Amino acid sequence: MKQHLDLYLTLLKTSIISQFQYRVAHLFWLLAMMVEPVVYLVVWGTIATSQGGNVAGYTAGTFAAYYITWTLVRQMNIALTPYAFENRIRKGRLSNELMRPIHPIHFDMSYFMSLKVVTIVLWLPIAGLLWWVFQPVFTFTAWWQIPAFILALLGGFVTRFLCLWALGLVTFWVTKVSAVFELYFTIELLLSGRLVPLAIMPAWVRDISQWLPFQWTFGFPIDVAVGTLTGPQVAWGLAMQAVWMLIAGGILALVWPHAVRRYSAVGA
């Protein structure tokens, strides 16, 4: 345990040093990523106002709270895309990681965790500006809302990270599978709460998304922060995150030994 802690702290430290080398690039990247939620926010805020103040219970202020939290959750659940995995397999870049006496997943995990340290620092002033412009309305019902949000945020990242890593393993069998990834990301966009809050979606969509991982990695942490969920709903969401972590982790543990046998280390 002490060894793993040392490794993670050193990996985090090294990755953060590396990330800060490109802080300006990160800032511009972050600003570019803000365009999407601001567009959603303006559109839904306008619709809410034109429909007498709310859409399915969401007022302009609640939409503002939703999409400002969205910007944080989006940053927090960025993980290694299967595209990067495909590139790594096709060009043999996995060789370096495979030569080390530690599973490659730890390098990716620490890299993306360090990325968040940097982006949070840069995100804070942007969030402050959005807050000032759009005047969000959060509902705080209980003290546990804050620790539950932090847990849901972390759980969302780990769940999405493991799901995408597991999906990336497909590239050991089929070299170019971008179309599969596109399909995954499109479904994720619709069923995660990224495009619109799931509360606004039809009931049958909400029913389906209950049993898929997407909303637990995106819409759920936002809803916890905004204050639209009850205690049991929050507990259910955290449990669903744990279930999906176990499923994706289990797939990884089972498939990885077979996947790595197929690695051809081309070009490296």
Next chain:
Amino acid sequence: MSQTIKVDTLIKTFQVPEREAGLKAAVGSLFKRKYREVEAVKKISFGIDAGEIVGFLGPNGAGKTTTLKMLAGLLFPTSGQIDVLGYEPQRREKELLRQITIVMGQRNQLMWDIPALDSFELQRAIYQIPEGEFRRMRDELIDLLNMGDLVKKPVRNLSLGERMKAEFISALLHRPKVLFLDEPTIGLDVTAQRLIREFVAAYNQRYQASVMLTSHYMADVQALCKRVIVIHHGQLLYDGGLAGLVEKFAAYKTIGVTLNDPDLDLSEYGEIISNSKGQVNLRVPKSATAQITTRLLNEVAISDLTIEDPAIDSIIEQVFQQEAQVV
């Protein structure tokens, strides 16, 4: 001496998709794909002792890198046995990975944007090297490679030679017992090549590490390897001393003569390789060397005569041009 690497009838076969050129064939391959089996490594066997440096030679596509990757555990063999330090590399056990390293001249392992020193720290954590031991080894390697304060510069700002030296330090911090070096001096200038060679020799002597080296620079091989393994088309052509390789494959010798009369034509004695102001180099069949030398001494007025084996580069080239003939 104990063997650190044992390879027995190793085979690696790749399945390669293939189709004819053109749209029709491309559409056809959507429904029915054709595969061809390519045997990259064909039943090769050899062993390497602890502390031995072995040159692994072959032209591009001979199967060298495929073999090295199997020895390092990056590729699974199709059949045959590999034993490295008592482990099967393809199982990628942590205990083995802590004792081996691979350095590839065309592949960076260091983090690009941060100083090499920070990457070394990462290696310490990955290999769980005790702090004191890590500092001793790091400083020793920095000293051996004359890196000094260069390790404090971001890796992207280092020259190719400096970067390669930093790669070596990073790869050896955990004091591996087996080194796989794949073209480690590629693209480096002569000085950097020499320094890397001296460094590998010093590390080998100090830690009795086994080294398998592939290089297209014969100077690397001549400086470091008493023994070479030559493969071609995936088959083992030769395994033995470097001197023996010359003996076995050099079909010609070079006779150098200094003529009293610079205008004399010596083409009847052998193939003239060079002729400069009476300094003539002749290529003659090895079996006829003694007879031609006697004739030259008896028939031509010469002031000096030397007999040399051809350069190792040309012998290797000649070996590669021959059809594979398993020894």
